[in-house]
Amino acid sequence: MDRLYQQTLVIIKPDAVKRGLVGEIIGRYEQKGLTIGNMKCLKPSLEILSEHYSEHVNQPFFKKLIEFMSSGEVVVMVLEGVDAVDVVRSINGATHYKNALPGTIRGTFALDITENLVHGSDSSINAKREIEIWFRSEAIL
Ligand code: UDP
Ligand code: MG
Numbered sequence: 001m002d003r004l005y006q007q008t009l010v011i012i013k014p015d016a017v018k019r020g021l022v023g024e025i026i027g028r029y030e031q032k033g034l035t036i037g038n039m040k041c042l043k044p045s046l047e048i049l050s051e052h053y054s055e056h057v058n059q060p061f062f063k064k065l066i067e068f069m070s071s072g073e074v075v076v077m078v079l080e081g082v083d084a085v086d087v088v089r090s091i092n093g094a095t096h097y098k099n100a101l102p103g104t105i106r107g108t109f110a111l112d113i114t115e116n117l118v119h120g121s122d123s124s125i126n127a128k129r130e131i132e133i134w135f136r137s138e139a140i141l
Helices: 014-018 022-032 044-053 061-071 084-092 103-108 122-133
Strands: 005-012 033-041 074-082 116-121
Touching: 005 022, 005 084, 005 122, 014 022, 014 061, 014 074, 022 033, 022 061, 022 074, 044 061, 044 074, 044 116, 044 122, 074 084, 074 122, 084 122
Parallel strands: none
Antiparallel strands: 005 074, 005 116, 033 074
16 A cells, blocks of 8 residues: 555544543644644634535534534644645544544543544545645734
């Protein structure tokens, strides 16, 4: 299997920010060897969240998910490195807290299906789409 240098989009969700776990979570990605390509802190609008989670618009959990995600500040990051898409998802752990292995972020810190601390893109194509959503129209610094 070829090693692919990739970018992926991570969101540290409002539950993790409120619990003071931002440093702990970023540290886990950094310890693995991924690097931060871009990062910002914001309280997301319903509009940007609906676009980000458009694949789930018809799911019964959609409204609850969007309300939760807009309930506070999040940290949005582009992480870069070898096989970054899959590596981030393995560090995050399974979506459901019952299936998330001990040692993963969700396995260590989550006991709720919605409030599960982190988002990671599920493919390189979705990573590109999500990075465009969250980091377009950046000011020229
Ligand atoms: N989610 C939920 N209820 C469910 C499934 C998912 O509230 O039954 C939330 C959860 O926060 C999850 C997000 O919706 O992280 C997106 O779901 P997805 O299946 O894409 O999981 P992920 O890619 O985040 O592991
Ligand atoms: Mg997903």
